[in-house]
Amino acid sequence: MRRIPLFLVSMVIWYLFSWPYDFRTRTMDWQIFIAGVIFCLAASLMFVEVFTRQPRKLFSLRRYFWAILYIPVFFWYMLMANLDVVYRVIHPALPIRPGIVKVKTRLKSESARTALANSITLTPGTMTVDITDDGYLYIHWINVRATDVEQATRRIVAHFEPFLSKIFD
Numbered sequence: 001m002r003r004i005p006l007f008l009v010s011m012v013i014w015y016l017f018s019w020p021y022d023f024r025t026r027t028m029d030w031q032i033f034i035a036g037v038i039f040c041l042a043a044s045l046m047f048v049e050v051f052t053r054q055p056r057k058l059f060s061l062r063r064y065f066w067a068i069l070y071i072p073v074f075f076w077y078m079l080m081a082n083l084d085v086v087y088r089v090i091h092p093a094l095p096i097r098p099g100i101v102k103v104k105t106r107l108k109s110e111s112a113r114t115a116l117a118n119s120i121t122l123t124p125g126t127m128t129v130d131i132t133d134d135g136y137l138y139i140h141w142i143n144v145r146a147t148d149v150e151q152a153t154r155r156i157v158a159h160f161e162p163f164l165s166k167i168f169d
Contacts, residue, residue: 007044014040063167070163077159078123085124085142099144100129101152103137105161112168113137119160126156 020032088096107113117128117137125142132138139156146152 003044003048006048007040010040010043011036066163066166070160070167073159073163074119074122081123081125088125088142096142097144098140098142099147100138100140101144101147101156102149103139103153103157104149105135105137105153105157107135107161107165107169109168112164115164115168116157116160119164120156 014036015033018032018036020029020036021027022029088094105113105116107116113131113135117131120126120137120139121128127140128137129140130138137157139152141152141156146155
């Protein structure tokens with residue numbers, strides 16, 4: 001049953017990337033469309049195990065709304081982290097205090113934890129080193145400002161977690 005949503009999602013992506021319809025002539029390039037159906041069908045048969053375990057979540061518009069809201073928030077914190085790293089690089093004393101901190105997440109699904117780990121890693125100055133099954137992440141931080149789990153969680157995870165919980169959990 002999980003193959004059908006995977007097929008539909010991959011077909012929409014294929015259609016958007018290849019765009020086989022020509023609006024001027026109002027014709028469809030059927031070769032591209034049929035090739036898309038064949039490849040998306042093959043992908044849905046081969047890769048169903050790496051796809052979501054609950055495909056019904058893909059059809060929730062609320063999740064897409066929160067994902068769209070998450071993008072500017074993520075870019076804002078990524079910009080602030082970039083400026084912070086630039087400051088540390090050009091400062092004559094190079095004020096860094098690197099270390100690995102432990103943070104706690106309330107996110108339940110593997111997809112949500114992976115998205116959080118990737119968001120942290122994509123933010124300059126931090127990198128996710130490990131994710132445990134009990135909800136802890138180990139983060140390498142260029143300038144450790146808090147070693148306490150709660151304080152480090154507030155500084156690193158708290159910006160992303162509310163959005164990711166609404167998108168994935």
